Amino acid sequence: MAPESIAGTPTGLVLAPGAGMLPGATGRVSPIFVGRAEQLAGLAAALATVRRGEPAAVLLGGETGVGKTRLVSEFADRLAGSGRALTGGCLELGPAGLPFAPFTAVLSQLARELGAAGVGALLAGRPASELGRLLPELADLAGQSDEADQGEPRPRLFEQVLRLLERLAEAAPVALTIEDAHWADRSTRDLLTFLIGKLPSVRGLLIVVTFRSDQLTRTHPLRPLLAELGRISWVERLELPRLTRPEAAAQMAAIRAQEPSQAEIDSVFRRSQGNPLFVEHLLGCESMVPASLRDLVFASVQRLPEETAELLRVAAAGGSRLGHALLTRVTGLAEEDLARVLWPAVSANVLLAGADGYQFRHALIQEVMHSDLLPGEHARLHVRYAEAITADPTLVPAGRASAELARHWYSAHDLAQALISAWRAAAEAARALAYSEQLGMLARVLELWDRVPDAAQRIGADHATVLATAAEAAELSGESARGAAFAAA
Secondary structure (H helix, E strand, O other), X not given: OOHHHOOOOOOOOEOOOOOOOOOOOOOOOOOEOOOOHHHXXXXXXXXXXXXXXXXXXXXXXEOOOOOHHHHHHHHHHHHEOOEEXXXXXXXXXXXXXXXXXXXXXXXXXXXXXXXXXXXXXXHOOOOOOOHHHHOHHHHHHOOOOOHHHOOOHHHHHHHHHHHXXXXXXXXXXXXXXXXXXXXXXXXXHHHHHHHHHHHHHOOOEEEEEEEEHHHOOOOOOHHHHHHHHHOOOOEEEEEOOOOOHHHHHHHHHHHHOOOOOHHHHHHXXXXXXXOHHHHHHHOOOOOOOOHHHHHHHHHHHHOOOHHHHHHHHHHHOOOXXXXXXXXXXXXXXXXXXXXXXXXXXXXXXXXXXXXXXXXXXXXXXXXXXHHOOOHHHHHHHHHHHHHHHHHOHHHOOOOOHHHHHHHHHHHOOOHHHHHHHHHHHHHHHXXXXXXXXXXXXXXXXXXXXXXXXXXXXXXXXXHHHHHHHHHHXXXXXXXXXXXXXXXHO
């Protein structure tokens, strides 16, 4: 296959049934590879570079569940027939885990494909004693040592791995992928650095390293290595983004084998924010988060200090993003105490700090933590937010006070205040020509109408006026059928 054909089309390639599925999953993974044309093209360009005899390596980052493994698997599949793909993954065993784990997996793959004798033939009788330390099947490959192979075992191991990859690449281009480098032990990081540094002397070898960028805390040992490697001219760093709304819709349609409704697309995309793994799990779960996904989301929070996790629970009631001044007012903490308690969450990439506020790295973290609040705690926190915004509307962005109050009073079960705030928020949205938001607020008013005594007197408008306004907003927002229903009512 010509290298320029590897990038494929924007919508991707049909896979064999079950390809790319998560362990234990059935029918939840898209059978087509959605999007990622730009990143596939980047990998294809790197492969074309090594075909020309020039060095190339790619550092591929992305948050948990964004599809790094699926991307490199697609790339490997498209390489079949014109090159060899070798893949090894790092293990989540901590710094005292198995050293060189991904390279042991690569050697095991080669031993399965070529046999121990075939690996030995690649080495052409050269010593391979250190490779036998990683994979016992290769222990018998040790040949006669020469002066070039004398010295410490560790440098000899590095040279033997390099020699093996070099011989493989003489026959056809080799793409060596090391996955989940955020879990890599020190020995693996050192060998990776050695191999990438030696690429100018090896023709036909492409090295791809994947890592979870959301797990790179400020003190993570991979951070300085990425910075060091990023300064090398033949190393390119790619970041795998979340899916766009059309791409997420295409993923849902492929999983379902039918087009999802616009309402379902809106709901799943809003909650998943385009993370492919979250799309898979949230499809068909309109008002809940599956237990498996909750565990994944909570994993990063559970590693935080208790006081930080408790403060995040308070922040979760405020929404996926909120201002520093509002959080300070609601918590009652002094500026320095708030910064001290939140710092571990910012350092761990659970919370992102901006110029004047904070944002949960993913809206699903906020959703899961918010849903985990006890009923009394839930209502009490929303009352505190509502009272703070009522006292000082400048604590939220201009034009958002009524909408925020409507949300908080509704969650606090103060239906009268929720009704009044929703009516005011609808008027603010209309003035801003935000008709969809206006319609949402009017729908909330109509939902609460029969549950709030003297609703007409509280907002200064009767039921027919609210229905007529909702019908007009529905028409202006492109929801004609809904507008007709309001008009009929």
